[in-house]
Amino acid sequence: MQRFLDPAVLGGISGLDLVAKTVVDGFVAGLHRSPDFGFSQEFAEYRAYSPGDDLRHVDWNVFARTERAYLKRYRGETNTLLTVLLDASSSMSYSSHKVTKMDYARFIAASLFYLTTQTQRDAAGLIVFDDEVRSYIRASTRQGQLHRLLSSLENATPHARTDYAKPMLHFQNFLRKRGMVVVISDFFESPATIVQTIEPLRYHGNEVVLFHVLDPQELKPQLDEPVLLIDMETQESLEVTPEYGYEEYRTKVESHINQLKDRARGAGMDYHLLVTDRPLDGALRQYLTLRQGRY
């Protein structure tokens, strides 16, 4: 089942709902062998019955022995609210192989939505942004929510530049309930600006996770000869030598990642680097770890 988490395999599947189901099912099947992570059907605690509780959850075996009614509670039964902020700027369309960063981000978002709405029965919402908010779906558990989310994801095509200020302000205006906020982006901005812009989300008691999506070529560019690089957002061009790509560029990218990670964690946010040629389970595992902590 693990191969269904491979982005190259997922790229060949049409339809985000099928992708999400494949990923989550494969991921859940893999979890059966792992005791570290919780799941919605896992037993959490007993609670004394109070009038109005659903009788289906009463443990009748305990009642038979003790003549007292107790409810079995499961971990998955804690409700939370997930909102995904998806960066749809032009830089997200970059790819050095079959799967673009945008595709990868879609797979993650779809998988999270599927996991949240279908398995956890939590509310999920989506904001697609670049330098404007392009699409907004309020978090909800209504019937058909998953379908709306997935079609919004499919319609999100990368263009324009990234500007974190507007979407974050917009999001703060709409966000009224506590929950989890997942920001999926390539974060081509200074770490200070990113954290400064996103940090206010924490003030409402939200758990904020930054999924940093990068292409392997962006981490370690392999240039055989001097090339003329064109910025996909600004259309600027620059001639670059292979030596620069091997030495200074890598140092700068590593420094950028480390700074972003440190600042994000310093601001109480979680950070996770996702490389588009690696399986998606890292992101899902990260989500569930946080989800487990919200009982």
Added chain:
Amino acid sequence: MGFLAPWFLAGAVAAGLPVYLHLLRRHRTTPLPFSSLMFFERRTQSSIKHRRLRYLLLLAFRLAVILLLALAFANPFIERSAASISGEKLNLLVIDDSFSMRAGTRLADAKREAQAFLDTRKPSERAQVMELGSQVHVLTEPTQDPGVLRSAVSSIQPGDTRASFGELAGTLRSMAETVHTPIELHLFSDVQRSAMPGSFAEMALPGNVSLVLHPEASSPEPNWTVESVSAPGEVFDPKKSRVQAVISGYHTPAAKRTVSLVVNGKPIATQTVDVPADGRATVEFSSLDVPYGLTRCEVRIDSADSLPADNASLFAVKRSDPRKVLFVYESNDTRSPLYFRAALTSAAESAFNLETVTVDRVANAQPTGHDFVVLSDVASLPSSFENALTNYVKAGGSVFIAAGTSAAHHPRIPLFGDTITDSRYYSREGSRFQTVGETDPSYPSLGKANRWAGVKFYFAVRVAGTDARVAARLTDQTPLLLEKKLGEGRVLLFTSGLDNLTNDFPLHSVFIPFIDQTARYLSGMETRAGSRIVDSFLELRTAKEQSVGVEVVDPDGKRPLSLKEASTAQSFQLTRAGFYQLRLANGREDLVGVNADRRESDLDVIPKDVLALWTGDTGKEAQEASSGTVAQDQRKPYSLWWYAVLLLLVAAIAESLLSSQYLAMSREEP
């Protein structure tokens, strides 16, 4: 500046290849979209420029490699005047001390002229002294010290070797491979014609050597000499030994010469001979009465020329008793002893005394005391004699068996032991006769007996299961001559007869050398040479006689071999004329008379035009050269090949380092 092979410069066209690769092909860059240029900086542009500069440096090295390669093949040179490089000049003084320089005062004159040249030499110029004989001997290293040079010239003594200008030129060619400075060769010699090699090309001097001749003779001088002496090395019967001498005159008028045969310093015979003008005459002494043992002899003519050293020819003889040979034959066979005796007498200079005995009387004969025994077509032997003969062979004696028709009546060859499997009567067969098919020329009996064509064999026996060495076979592969070791001795089997019935071998000339060599081989007698010429080599030991000491005493009574050489040296070069006393590794004492090469007696000089050709000058320059002056403004090509190759090496190393650095940059770690 010029080029010895200018057409190789066309290879410089290949320089276009790196130009194409670096300047034209490199600019084909395609734009590449990238997500963000956030981590790229403007200053990378300067990196590109820097890289371009380094690429240009690499291009320059690659161009230099190709151009220098073409230049090295084209072999560039510049012409430098001899005057400009005179400070590096080496004066090489070569003084001829060959045998002909003993004539008159030639050697003394040559040494005096060499000393005079050293006096007039510039003190800053280096000089070196060598002596020329059959080989070139270096007497000093290149030096400016006049004392060393003068003492080297003074130490040169007259030699007995033969000069060789080819050897001199060869030495200079070897020298020029390491010495690249100009060499001025001053040759003090009688420029004898006989010193020239067979081909004039062998006298060619290298480009940096200029020859200045100091001839000690300008015209041929008359000279008589004892050209050769033919005398036996070993004398068995003084009355039958003859000495023959050839008296030669070079550039001489017709004259009577008195020729003496001198034994141990005393003339024992004298004759007068008419030597024609510029010709030769033969003198023969009919007896050589010498005492037993080794004797010093010489043939001498009266002295009447400027080179008295060649008026005597030395040789040594050894007086011995004849060796005894026992010849056993059937009483009805009268032919084989006749032919065998005739061959032995005519060939071996009465060295053997043949005792013949028939089979029916051989019971009383004793093989011991004879050098070897011959069994000629013997059917059977008395058992007592056969036993005695077996013991004789096992103790080191030798037997020669000829198996004719009588021997074939019995199933076994006596003493040889092998059974007779077949008797081939070729005269009764279709082929009528057989000839010799193959011979082993390394076998001692067959060394000089190599004319077997026409010898017809009508009968031969075949022996079976033999482990003997086969030295000759007939054309039908029947072994003709076999040898078998028996104890310390050896047995030879000739599978046909010696009687002129089973073959016509005794009637052919090859019969005499065959019997002679077989007799010498079986008796252990070696052919002795009483005289040799200077520079020849004397064999001191055979391969079986290692680590046995030898002794050589030269004409001055000195021992030229060191102790180590005396136990290890295989041969010894005779460098002086006179008598050498030897004790060889086999324990035998010997005496050898050594004479100078008689080509040195011809005092004819090399024609002037040939000398002018050798010195490289013609006309007036040749006259100047012969008078000892050197052309001052001579320009010589100076090759720059080494410099081109050196630069090529440097450029290639730099290119390799630079390109490997780039290669390391573009190699991505996993």
